[in-house]
Amino acid sequence: xxxxxxxxxxxxxxxxxxxxxxxxxxxxxxxxxxxxxxxxxxxxxxxxxxxxxxxxxxxxxxxxxxxxxxxxxxxxxxxxxxxxxxxxxxxxxxxxxxxxxxxxxxxxxxxxxxxxxxxxxxxxxxxxxxxxxxxxxxxxxxxxxxxxxxxxxxxxxxxxxxxxxxxxxxxxxxxxxxxxxxxxxxxxxxxxxxxxxxxxxxxxxxxxxxxxxxxxxxxxxxxxxxxxxxxxxxxxxxxxxxxxxxxxxxxxxxxxxxxxxxxxxxxxxxxxxxxxxxxxxxxxxxxxxxxxxxxxxxxxxxxxxxxxxxxxxxxxxxxxxxxxxxxxxxxxxxxxxxxxxxxxxxxxxxxxxxxxxxxxxxxxxxxxxxxxxxxxxxxxxxxxxxxxxxxxxxxxxx
Amino acid sequence: xxxxxxxxxxxxxxxxxxxxxxxxxxxxxxxxxxxxxxxxxxxxxxxxxxxxxxxxxxxxxxxxxxxxxxxxxxxxxxxxxxxxxxxxxxxxxxxxxxxxxxxxxxxxxxxxxxxxxxxxxxxxxxxxxxxxxxxxxxxxxxxxxxxxxxxxxxxxxxxxxxxxxxxxxxxxxxxxxxxxxxxxxxxxxxxxxxxxxxxxxxxxxxxxxxxxxxxxxxxxxxxxxxxxxxxxxxxxxxxxxxxxxxxxxxxxxxxxxxxxxxxxxxxxxxxxxxxxxxxxxxxxxxxxxxxx
Numbered sequence: 001x002x003x004x005x006x007x008x009x010x011x012x013x014x015x016x017x018x019x020x021x022x023x024x025x026x027x028x029x030x031x032x033x034x035x036x037x038x039x040x041x042x043x044x045x046x047x048x049x050x051x052x053x054x055x056x057x058x059x060x061x062x063x064x065x066x067x068x069x070x071x072x073x074x075x076x077x078x079x080x081x082x083x084x085x086x087x088x089x090x091x092x093x094x095x096x097x098x099x100x101x102x103x104x105x106x107x108x109x110x111x112x113x114x115x116x117x118x119x120x121x122x123x124x125x126x127x128x129x130x131x132x133x134x135x136x137x138x139x140x141x142x143x144x145x146x147x148x149x150x151x152x153x154x155x156x157x158x159x160x161x162x163x164x165x166x167x168x169x170x171x172x173x174x175x176x177x178x179x180x181x182x183x184x185x186x187x188x189x190x191x192x193x194x195x196x197x198x199x200x201x202x203x204x205x206x207x208x209x210x211x212x213x214x215x216x217x218x219x220x221x222x223x224x225x226x227x228x229x230x231x232x233x234x235x236x237x238x239x240x241x242x243x244x245x246x247x248x249x250x251x252x253x254x255x256x257x258x259x260x261x262x263x264x265x266x267x268x269x270x271x272x273x274x275x276x277x278x279x280x281x282x283x284x285x286x287x288x289x290x291x292x293x294x295x296x297x298x299x300x301x302x303x304x305x306x307x308x309x310x311x312x313x314x315x316x317x318x319x320x321x322x323x324x325x326x327x328x329x330x331x332x333x334x335x336x337x338x339x340x341x342x343x344x345x346x347x348x349x350x351x352x353x354x355x356x357x358x359x360x361x362x363x364x365x366x367x368x369x370x371x372x373x374x375x376x377x378x379x380x381x382x383x384x385x386x387x388x389x390x391x392x393x394x395x396x397x398x
Numbered sequence: 399x400x401x402x403x404x405x406x407x408x409x410x411x412x413x414x415x416x417x418x419x420x421x422x423x424x425x426x427x428x429x430x431x432x433x434x435x436x437x438x439x440x441x442x443x444x445x446x447x448x449x450x451x452x453x454x455x456x457x458x459x460x461x462x463x464x465x466x467x468x469x470x471x472x473x474x475x476x477x478x479x480x481x482x483x484x485x486x487x488x489x490x491x492x493x494x495x496x497x498x499x500x501x502x503x504x505x506x507x508x509x510x511x512x513x514x515x516x517x518x519x520x521x522x523x524x525x526x527x528x529x530x531x532x533x534x535x536x537x538x539x540x541x542x543x544x545x546x547x548x549x550x551x552x553x554x555x556x557x558x559x560x561x562x563x564x565x566x567x568x569x570x571x572x573x574x575x576x577x578x579x580x581x582x583x584x585x586x587x588x589x590x591x592x593x594x595x596x597x598x599x600x601x602x603x604x605x606x607x608x609x610x611x612x613x614x615x616x617x618x619x620x621x622x623x624x625x626x627x628x629x630x631x632x633x634x635x636x637x638x639x640x641x642x643x644x645x646x647x648x649x650x651x652x653x654x655x656x657x658x659x660x661x662x663x664x665x666x667x668x669x670x671x672x673x674x675x676x677x678x679x680x681x682x683x684x685x686x687x688x689x690x
Contacts (some may be wrong), residue, residue: 054585075591085584091604100600252433385573 002030002065002078002155002188004051009060011046011212021048022212023060028156031186033179034118035203037193039235043212044192045084048158051190052081054078065155080149081158090135094144095129097122097149113163119151139170144224146181150372152355156188163198175201186302200224208232224279225369230378233371234323235275239311240280243321247376253370256318256343260294263367267382276320277371280311283347289364291398300359301344310351312361315342323378449659456656471660481661484643485668490620491628491639495560498608499617501559505567508598509533510569511576512584524572526567530634534626536563556631556639560621568613574600575609578680608646611679 005028011021016305021043028034036044043392049055051062053074069077080101088097096117102112121128123143141161148158163171163178179202182189193199199206201218207217208231220236225232233241246255248268253260253276262268286295302313320343347363355361372381390395448456449471451464458465475481509515510522540559541550549555579602587597603610628639631642638646657660673680 040477049585052589056590074585074588079589081586081589083582083586085580085582087582087587089583089601100587104591105597114558148590188518 003030003062003063004053004156004188004190005061005063005066006047007061007063009050009062010058011043011050011055012058017214019058019333020157021050024209024212024214026207026214026217028190030190031188033182033189033191033202033204035191035206036209037196037199037206038209038215042195042209044194044209045160046212048081048160048190052079052158054081054245076229078155079158080147080154082149082160082238084161084164085144086133086162086165088141088144088148090133093130093132094125094136094147095308097144098125098147099134101148101152115151115153119147130303138166142166142174145372146178150181150185154187156190159189159191161193162191164193164195170395171198171356178202181322197238197274198254198368200236206236208235209237221350226380227277227371230275230277230321230323230373233373233380235343237279239280239346239348241371242280242316242343243323243373244276244278244316244318244343244345245273245321246274246276246318247381256316258296258316260296260365260367263370265368266370268374270370273375275373275375275378275392277373279369279371280348282366282369283312283349285349285352286362286364288350288352293364294324294367295362296363297360298345299361300355300357300361303355303357303359305351306350310349310355312347312349312363314347314397318343320344386388406636414642423511445662448656449663451656463587471656472664474657475660475664477645479657479661480644481644481664483636484640485555485664487637487643488640489668491556491560491632492618493494494553495557495564495621496606496617497595497613498557498561499564500614501612502565504598504603504610506565506569508530508594509575512579512581512602515595521579522564525566525573529570531566532625533563537630540627542553544631550625551631551632551634551637553637556628559627559631560624562592563627564617564620568617571613571616572606572609579605608679608682610682611676615676615680618672622665622669639672 004026006024007027008025009017009021009025012019024047024169026034036047038044040229043344046055050057053069053072053076054280057070060070061068062070064077064079089100090101097114098116099112102185107115117126120129123146125140125143125147128144133144136144139360140371143161146376150318154229159178163174166174175198178191191202192200193202200223203220205217206220206223208223210231216223216232218226220375227236230243234243244255246253248262248270250270251262253262253274253278268274284293286293298314300312300314300317304311304313319341349355349363373379411586416484437690444461447462447464450467450469452466452468457463463627504523508509510518510525540562544555547555547560583601584597585606592600623641625641625645628642629645630639632642640661644658644665647658
């Protein structure tokens, strides 16, 4: 058993005006893999540390297996944590690192050896057992950190950006290893990351945080297709969603000299201004698309060929819609090199024919996938691809 | 021809002047360091030569080389000065004081660096300020305190006084080492089920080992050579420590100088042994001051 419930959990640091974690309520089912994602400083690591018991809770309640653990010391919570820095004991060998927690818990020696051996076999650590962490590569350290958590057979794993110190290739490999491991062990896992790709690929459910507040929690598909607000829409998905302000007039959405018909599912008031969200994958080369799909005639500025996909980047003569904090921390402030107030759209296309910067192309839009947001509040509007129940959500999200 | 020579000289001169200048600077630096080295080495040479020669030999050429080496003064230091007992007395005070200081400063530095409590920073600042206090300035209050608790002429009294005297420095030094221990290691130990003391013992102390050895060595050296507190707090002859014993040795001046020198020479043996055994850790501790 390893269910975790958070009830209006809040963390306020004495010298800070805003709460680092603000009234977060979440339920994580036994065996679930939940990812907490958000930009740097959104409170996700603080929340994780509160669950671990290494950070005090200012108010609210944390229940582990239905028992109140809000003020329980970490060792009584039966929770193991993998730190971003791995936090391996540098003076101990790999085997000693793995034995340490079991020794403290007075696990009989024979059982201890058996458990450590099994974990070392599972994580291919046997040949490294007498090395100290300083003699290991990043990936090996990461495995030891995982092993140290696993050997305790805890009720839940907490992982604080455990892959962020690895290089890109190893990170992707370890990502799928983690998913396999969870599949095999079935232990409740809460995983913190700022990388939305990691969140989307690993999480059974993903909770998006911003400024200490929970923005939305749902399956990766829900977050991608039915974002509750502009922040979630902009944060989730790679390449990032294209956002532009449009005017609803005469049954059309008008932006930057383009006009596309308001899709049938959208219930937008004539004369209103909305923010339209177009996923890059909602575009298609016109010649490959359905005849009925509306077209945009654009001039490409940049073409990125990824092999099996092609990213065509083109300007739209309308102001950019910036969503504060929605860019990955690693790219924050770096997303634009040249000053350009226009919106830059990205279309993710199948590379059926060669495209080059400067090409004039016609792109078709799948309007059934358009998302609409209120420009003032940033909340998703009824009649987005999100469906009608958004009206109800909008009230809660405030 | 002459023009060429002048021109040649003119071309040659700046390089030559620079070379002379460089050589001159090098000689000046060498002279400064040689003087500094001599000022350290000569007293040591004087001490050793006085200790290992007869008083007649010394009178003949006080600052010169001994004519023949003799261990007569060393023997007399044992028989007349009772240097063996003085050394034991010193060890009986200094070793417990060093151990006590190590334990207390470990606990204090650990708490001050890794725990959150009110006035933590203020306490650290006070600890740092106390280091600036000259030991002589507080000898009277400490004497009074030791007298009040009835520990005058008791080794425990001097041990406690030494602990009080060196605690600020010890905490300060260890705190700088403990700061280098990442907080996440302590959190990991907490999650693994270790309490604060177990974390200190199993995680923190092994990581600050160079710091601990540096601290123990420096405290040993300081307390071994300490004179004032020992003189004031252990006034009876049987408990007298080495430095006080040597300092107070009475005899004919011409004869006692050799014996005192022999005593001082032997008093250098324990610190030298400590340096010999821990020099690598000491160098690491003094230079790095951090882990990583």
